[in-house]
Amino acid sequence: MSEQAKILIIDDENTICKACSLILAEQGHSVTSRTSGRAGLRDALAGGYDIVLLDMRLPDMDGMEILAELRSKKPEIQIIVMTGYSSVENAVDAMKTGAFDYLAKPFSDDDIILTVSKAFETKRLRDENMLLRSQLFERFDFNNIVGEDPAVLDVFARIKRVAPTDSTVLITGESGTGKELFAGAIHVHSKRSEQRYVTLDCSTLSDNLLESELFGHVKGAFTGAINDKQGIFSIVNHGTLFLDELSNLTLEIQSKLLRVMESREYKPVGGSSTLKTDVRIIAATNRDLSELVADGSFREDLYYRLNVFPIHIPALRERKEDIPRLAYHFLRLFCRQTGKKIEGFSDDALAALIGHPWPGNVRQLKNTVERLVIMADNTFLDSESLATHIHSDDPSLSSSRASVPETLDDLKTFKKDLLENTFGLVEKRFLLKALDDCRGNITHAATKVGMQRSNFSALMKKHGISTDTK
Ligand SMILES: Nc1ncnc2c1ncn2[C@@H]1O[C@H](COP(=O)(O)OP(=O)(O)OP(=O)(O)O)[C@@H](O)[C@H]1O
Ligand SMILES: [Mg+2]
Incomplete structure (x- = not known):
């Protein structure tokens, strides 16, 4: 020993x-x-x-x-x-x-x-x-999940309600919105929290491997099956299985999955005996399953079976209120990790973060803050330090084909987005700067930039700026 x-x-x-x-x-x-x-x-x-x-x-x-x-x-x-x-x-x-x-x-x-x-x-x-x-408990504790936007509070409430039951849960949301985080939270707040919690990413395995991974196989079931292998449904018995990105399952595996969910019974690949299992399933996808059902690539009956308790996690741009909270949460996290002392973000840096569309959602924000912390020389992160980092991993701004609109409608949407996100940000900064230069005096700021006071304050309202919180 x-x-x-x-x-x-x-x-x-x-x-x-x-x-x-x-x-x-x-x-x-x-x-x-x-x-x-x-x-x-x-x-x-x-x-x-x-x-x-x-x-x-x-x-x-x-x-x-x-x-x-x-x-x-x-x-x-x-x-x-x-x-x-x-x-x-x-x-x-x-x-x-x-x-x-x-x-x-x-x-x-x-x-x-x-x-x-x-x-x-x-x-x-x-x-x-x-x-x-x-x-596991620490990672998925509600205290470590940031969110006070009403849309997220609703997600919390639904999770608290469903966690203690044995219900199947389907979590949807764009990539990086926190599906995995919320799935874990359901498990640690469930009656099964003392049992195993296993994640299976359905998008990373080939069909054959996925099948034997889920159900196990018997020796000799296929070339290379030199021993019996226990499947996840046996390993996770009494626990929780998180099926991530399950839209990738083939129709064949979908039907086997449906069978286990309905009968709690399955057969290992190549085996003849039926095994019993008691596993709670939490599934997640960033696709719209009902669309996949419509085009025939996802079984309708499985969709209904999974959709017993749907939880949709809104995209980050739909809960902008949380952006400053998340940014500060990650700032503290990475300062702890790197030992750097950074006090916070300047107002215009926060405004830039809030105005960004975040196509990669919370994950992208987290990565951006991590890079900012690593690169920071000052005790404050300002919009200048942000400028070089905020766009670099933004898929919507990369030169991929997807960013070139193909129809007039797409072009219009693109223009609208651009106006709202990019121009809107510049507009907000413009207001903030004028106010800053005039120490928050709205009349002076309006005069300085050549606007009527009423128009200036209407714009401030549009951007949620008030002189005491600016
Ligand atoms: N509300 C939140 N509070 C704190 N951290 C969060 C929050 N939401 C997401 N994160 C963090 O953001 C990252 C991405 O979250 P997660 O992996 O759960 O997203 P996902 O929806 O599963 O993404 P994908 O579809 O790409 O798999 C993780 O590091 C997670 O810890
Ligand atoms: Mg995930």
Whole structure:
């Protein structure tokens, strides 16, 4: 064993303490021993032990009592009880009370080495699992999901309502809107949160692989199937399966999926026996499934089956109110990660962020802020530092064919977007600058730029600018 365990031996026979200490220390463990029950219990409660070897017959205290107390106060400790060979019943009771295993005296060196190593390995796996689970909980905790725009509050409300049920959920939304994040939130707030949560990205696997991934296969089912393989429906049993980008499923897999959802039964690829499964499905897609149903590439019955509880996550440009919040959330995150100290965004930088259409949604905003933080030399991010970063990964502005309108209608939409997003931004900055130059005095600002006061303030209203919040 590579790592050492911290072990406490509680036994009134000094010879046993010494012998066990010697054997276990030789294995690289750190061992302490106590010859009285009370001193042992006190130590076990105070020190960070991994394993306690506990004699059941002690002069000052009953071993069972110590066991019960440790189980309730220090459940993370693995307890191995030591019993005289004549008291098997005692050992059975101890196991029932939560001992990891027992050693019947007299035991050999190998017995104790093996039992301790099993206990330690189990504890390490358990600790690791708990760590993973707490990371999952942390990542998908509502506190780490930013959003106060009414559209997002509605998403939160729907998620809280559906999470504790076993309902299938279909999450839709453009790429980068947070579908994966919300799917995880549903799982950690569900009754299944202690069970497994597995994500399967349906767009990355070939059809054959996807099928055996989902349902498993039996040995010899196809060339290369040299062993039986467990499918996700068996691995995730009692847990939650997140099927990401499921619009890519072939009609054949769609029908198999429908069958599992309806009957909770499936057959592994090449197998003849039917297996049972209890898996909650959360599906996500950035396509419009009803369109796919209309053109025949998605089964209508599966669509209805998935669409029991639809949740649509709005695009970021439809919840602009959240852009400053998200920007600051990511700013703090990346400052923590990089150790940089950046206080915030200048008003015009925030205005630019708010005015941007964000075709890549929250993910794009997050990436942009990350780049800004990495490149920043100042304690404030202004629109100048933003200018070079905000457009570089914007697909709508790249020279791809998609950005060239093909019909007059497209051209009009393009022009409208451009006016709203790009010109609108310039207009807003123009107002802000004039106000800034005139210390917020609207009459002076209007005169300075050559506008009537009433027109100037109407424009301010259009952009949601007021002189005290500017
Ligand atoms: N409301 C939010 N608060 C904080 N972070 C968010 C929020 N929404 C999305 N994110 C972050 O943005 C990134 C993209 O989110 P996510 O991967 O969930 O999007 P998606 O909808 O699954 O995208 P795709 O369709 O491309 O798979 C992630 O890093 C996620 O943590
Ligand atoms: Mg995703």
